[in-house]
Amino acid sequence: MKTSRLFVAASAAVLLVSGSAFAQLSLEINVGYGTYVSAWKDAAYIHAYSPRFLYGTAVTSALQTLRLNADAAGSGSFGLTLFSGRFGIQIQYHEFDPAVSGWSSTHEASVTYTSMQPPDYTPTQFTQNSSTLMPEPSGQLNEKAFSLNAVYRLRLPGWFSLDLSAGLTWFNVQGEIGVLGYWKYWLGGHSVLFSENYQMAMHIETFNRIGGNAAATLNWHMGSNAALWIEARWFLAPETEAGLSFEPIDAADAIMAFDPIEDVFPAGRLLVKPAFFRFAAGFRISI
Numbered sequence: 646m647k648t649s650r651l652f653v654a655a656s657a658a659v660l661l662v663s664g665s666a667f668a669q670l671s672l673e674i675n676v677g678y679g680t681y682v683s684a685w686k687d688a689a690y691i692h693a694y695s696p697r698f699l700y701g702t703a704v705t706s707a708l709q710t711l712r713l714n715a716d717a718a719g720s721g722s723f724g725l726t727l728f729s730g731r732f733g734i735q736i737q738y739h740e741f742d743p744a745v746s747g748w749s750s751t752h753e754a755s756v757t758y759t760s761m762q763p764p765d766y767t768p769t770q771f772t773q774n775s776s777t778l779m780p781e782p783s784g785q786l787n788e789k790a791f792s793l794n795a796v797y798r799l800r801l802p803g804w805f806s807l808d809l810s811a812g813l814t815w816f817n818v819q820g821e822i823g824v825l826g827y828w829k830y831w832l833g834g835h836s837v838l839f840s841e842n843y844q845m846a847m848h849i850e851t852f853n854r855i856g857g858n859a860a861a862t863l864n865w866h867m868g869s870n871a872a873l874w875i876e877a878r879w880f881l882a883p884e885t886e887a888g889l890s891f892e893p894i895d896a897a898d899a900i901m902a903f904d905p906i907e908d909v910f911p912a913g914r915l916l917v918k919p920a921f922f923r924f925a926a927g928f929r930i931s932i
Contacts, residue, residue: 671931673733675724677876679925681741683715685786685918690847692825694910696754699831699901703758707828710750711782713915715743722925726796733796735810738789739880739923745784745822752777752826760836773838777826784822786849788919790880791815792858808862808874816856816882816919820849823894829901829908841901843908844894847915849887854919856882870931875924882919889915 692709720741726733757772794812801807825845833839860878867873889912896903 669729671728673726673728673929673931675726675737675874675927675929676721677874677925677927678719678721679876679923679927680717680719681739681743682717682922682924683743683786683788683918684920684922685713685715688713688916688918690915691913692752692910693913694827696756696828696830697908698756698758699829701758701832703756703830705754705756705828705830707752707754707826708750709752709779709826711747711822711825712749713745713747713782713822715786716746718743722923722927728796728798731798731800733798735792735794735796735812737792737794739792740787740789741921742785742787745782745786745820747782749779749782749824752779752828754826754828756828756830756838756840758830758832758838760832760838762836771838775828775840777842779826780824782822782824784820784846786818786820788921789817790858790919791817794858794860804866806864806866808864809860810862811859812857814856814858814880814882816854816880817851818849818854818885818887818917818919819851822847822849825891827891827893827908827910831901839900841899843896843899843903845891846894848890848892849915849917850890852885852887852917854882854885856880856919864929872929873926874929875926878923878925880919880921880923884916884918887915887917889913 690711696705722739724737726735792814794810796810799807823846827843858880862876864872
């Protein structure tokens, strides 16, 4: 009988404490807008390949170098935080689309071939070099970041508090960049050399990486259920070699049609940094 009473008393105490804890839970909804500053700066891409030569044999080479940057961009964010006392668990979603800018070298191409031209049709070796001015690189990245964080809230004097948060982030990145050159050569009648120059876009194929984030958020509470906030947040992730694919920007008017199977060149090495810094402000309500 005594044991039963102790069990009932202990159960009641557990239920009372649990009820009190659940009563202290609050869900906060955060929306904000800020400036995203990407860590992807001065990335080198070397576009080196051997141009195709049709209807004969030749030695060909081509080279173009890009230096690439992701510019700062503005965009919004969304988050949910479940708080109990001073501690919380937070999920966040960030997405931004920075423009890509940078510098391009000239596109240098060379072809050495054997021609048999009239009137004597004697095999003769010729070399043709070309240097083509290229437009500055342009394009866009799309980056998404999904985060799961732990949060600690420090009460400050007046209507203010400070949130310190950190956790894991899943990064999802893709993009498109132009312009790369692509030469193709062939011999026509009387062994005359013809050529075609295509402008190519480079696609950064979607990749995912796990990293982390940390932030300090200053809150200005307006009553018990709403607040304005400003935040500085750092997102960190390892540099990643991106998978690349290519396609012509506009080959409809080409003399020699672009063949997506035969007109291919090896992808160079492009390292992409998903890391970025964000400074933002926003509004929060508690329910």
